[in-house]
Amino acid sequence: MYFQNFEQLLHMDGHGAFVWAAYAITVFVIIAILLAPGRRQRRFLTQLAGELKRQRVTDSNAGEN
Amino acid sequence: MWTFFHKLGSPPWLYGISGSILRWLLPLTLLALATGLVWGLLFTAPDFRQGNSYRIIYIHVPAAVVALAGYYVMALAGAINLIWKMKMADVAMRSAAPIGAALTFIALVTGAIWGKPTWGTWWVWDARITSMLILLFLYLGVIALYEAFDNKEAAGKACAVLSLVGMVNIPIIYKSVDWWYSLHQPASIKFTGESSIDPSMLYPLLLMIGAFYALFTCCLLMNMRAELLSREARTNWVRKLALSGGRD
Amino acid sequence: MSAPGPLAFCLRLLRRQLILAVRRPIEIGNPLLFFAMVVALFPLGLGPAPDQLASFAPGILWIIALLSNLLTSDAVFRSDFDDGSLEQLLLSPQPLYLSVLAYIAAHWLITGLLLALVSPLFALMLNLPAGAIGSLMASLLLGTAVLSLLGCIGAALTVGLKRGGMLISLLILPLYMPVLIFGSAAVKAAVIGAPAGPYLALLGAMLCLAIALAPLAIAAGLRISIDA
Numbered sequence: 001m002y003f004q005n006f007e008q009l010l011h012m013d014g015h016g017a018f019v020w021a022a023y024a025i026t027v028f029v030i031i032a033i034l035l036a037p038g039r040r041q042r043r044f045l046t047q048l049a050g051e052l053k054r055q056r057v058t059d060s061n062a063g064e065n
Numbered sequence: 066m067w068t069f070f071h072k073l074g075s076p077p078w079l080y081g082i083s084g085s086i087l088r089w090l091l092p093l094t095l096l097a098l099a100t101g102l103v104w105g106l107l108f109t110a111p112d113f114r115q116g117n118s119y120r121i122i123y124i125h126v127p128a129a130v131v132a133l134a135g136y137y138v139m140a141l142a143g144a145i146n147l148i149w150k151m152k153m154a155d156v157a158m159r160s161a162a163p164i165g166a167a168l169t170f171i172a173l174v175t176g177a178i179w180g181k182p183t184w185g186t187w188w189v190w191d192a193r194i195t196s197m198l199i200l201l202f203l204y205l206g207v208i209a210l211y212e213a214f215d216n217k218e219a220a221g222k223a224c225a226v227l228s229l230v231g232m233v234n235i236p237i238i239y240k241s242v243d244w245w246y247s248l249h250q251p252a253s254i255k256f257t258g259e260s261s262i263d264p265s266m267l268y269p270l271l272l273m274i275g276a277f278y279a280l281f282t283c284c285l286l287m288n289m290r291a292e293l294l295s296r297e298a299r300t301n302w303v304r305k306l307a308l309s310g311g312r313d
Numbered sequence: 314m315s316a317p318g319p320l321a322f323c324l325r326l327l328r329r330q331l332i333l334a335v336r337r338p339i340e341i342g343n344p345l346l347f348f349a350m351v352v353a354l355f356p357l358g359l360g361p362a363p364d365q366l367a368s369f370a371p372g373i374l375w376i377i378a379l380l381s382n383l384l385t386s387d388a389v390f391r392s393d394f395d396d397g398s399l400e401q402l403l404l405s406p407q408p409l410y411l412s413v414l415a416y417i418a419a420h421w422l423i424t425g426l427l428l429a430l431v432s433p434l435f436a437l438m439l440n441l442p443a444g445a446i447g448s449l450m451a452s453l454l455l456g457t458a459v460l461s462l463l464g465c466i467g468a469a470l471t472v473g474l475k476r477g478g479m480l481i482s483l484l485i486l487p488l489y490m491p492v493l494i495f496g497s498a499a500v501k502a503a504v505i506g507a508p509a510g511p512y513l514a515l516l517g518a519m520l521c522l523a524i525a526l527a528p529l530a531i532a533a534g535l536r537i538s539i540d541a
Contacts, residue, residue: 034284216541219473231488
């Protein structure tokens with residue numbers, strides 16, 4: 001470990017704000033692009049499942065009549 | 066050999082195989098990213114000229130490298146779609162564009178933040194920054210063109226043509242911006258030569274470049290899976306998947 | 314009547330485009346008027362100091378030429394797409410590469426060439442040194458041809474879309490940038506007395522590359538737009 005203590009790590013000789021901001025933005029964007037496809041897939045699958053269930057219900061209703 | 070290509074054209078097979086690839090690639094990517102971040106942030110010595118602000122290199126350079134490579138991946142997929150009419154190539158091209166744009170954005174923002182302590186200003190019309198900005202515009206153009214078409218097959222082909230045109234232009238743009246900058250280069254800004262990078266800084270950088278490539282691959286596969294499902298919504302395997310609650 | 318050869322067909326197409334343009338002179342006048350008006354905007358925005366304007370003049374003139382080229386390129390295939398004659402052209406047994414070149418040549422003749430011819434007037438209004446006017450015209454002549462070729466790629470890809478106007482600038486402005494760099498560099502070099510030849514040679518090289526490759530992309534784009 002290069003830094004002696006936590007404060008030094010945060011401060012980084014005056015460059016801390018820049019370094020941490022850059023890393024924070026990067027981590028944020030990476031998390032966003034990692035999560036986006038999963039969310040899209042789940043939303044699509046739940047929507048499709050709902051559609052299919054509704055369709056099945058209407059089909060069975062039509063069969064009874 | 067040919068059965069491989071036939072399988073590659075089959076959505077359920079691709080969905081399955083990409084799922085089993087992601088199962089080990091995704092944890093590995095996250096591990097490599099975390100290791101690289103911690104290594105770069107905590108365990109490397111500061112640069113003797115730039116101090117600690119140089120630590121941004123561990124995210125800036127990998128993002129820029131992979132963003133450029135991503136454009137070539139996208140254009141190549143577009144070419145495959147145009148020549149062999151492979152639907153999977155279209156899916157890959159469509160999925161690569163937003164990831165590439167996000168990585169270009171990371172490279173630009175971290176570059177700007179790095180510029181403030183190093184050069185004293187957020188934005189410099191430096192050759193590399195300017196060409197990254199143009200790369201972002203190229204990505205956004207492809208995304209905008211795709212969204213503008215109602216017919217998604219035509220959208221894929223149009224974007225393929227556009228990304229191929231962009232691929233031919235990238236070296237020209239890069240070279241001309243480089244030239245332009247050397248004509249106008251203000252004397253106050255000096256660049257530190259990167260020719261002699263110490264191994265203790267090089268290894269975490271190489272790890273991060275590898276991790277970003279893996280990240281690109283993971284995001285590409287996940288985007289492709291989501292895209293595949295929504296394109297194959299009328300088929301039996303997708304319906305089965307939806308009714309089983311999304312477990313494959 | 315026998316089918317004309319490819320070259321004769323191209324010339325007929327070129328003649329047709331030019332006649333269509335001449336019949337509506339306002340369409341030819343619009344880019345020039347646009348050029349004049351935007352030239353008037355710059356002194357209003359930057360201040361009328363002659364030496365300051367003169368130092369910005371190469372960039373200003375080139376950016377306006379680029380924008381007026383961009384605005385007109387949207388319409389190159391539009392009317393022929395709407396009335397179906399573009400589809401007939403694609404079905405005809407003529408090489409599309411050459412037919413597309415005829416369209417581009419017509420577009421360049423009625424925008425780029427005219428802009429280059431009237432540019433000395435605006436250059437004088439912006440106090441560009443007289444010695445640089447020759448290289449301004451030469452760079453505009455070469456550069457606007459490249460711009461027309463690139464602009465038609467965007468026009469071909471967006472011709473089938475309802476709202477192509479804004480999109481086309483998103484698509485092709487990044488591709489315009491190298492032309493802007495070398496075009497304005499040629500004029501600037503002439504202003505400070507350096508030879509403009511190398512920059513003009515680079516523009517010429519870009520033109521050669523664009524003539525070789527852009528019609529392929531335009532032809533592909535037109536086929537995609539017609540199929541959609």
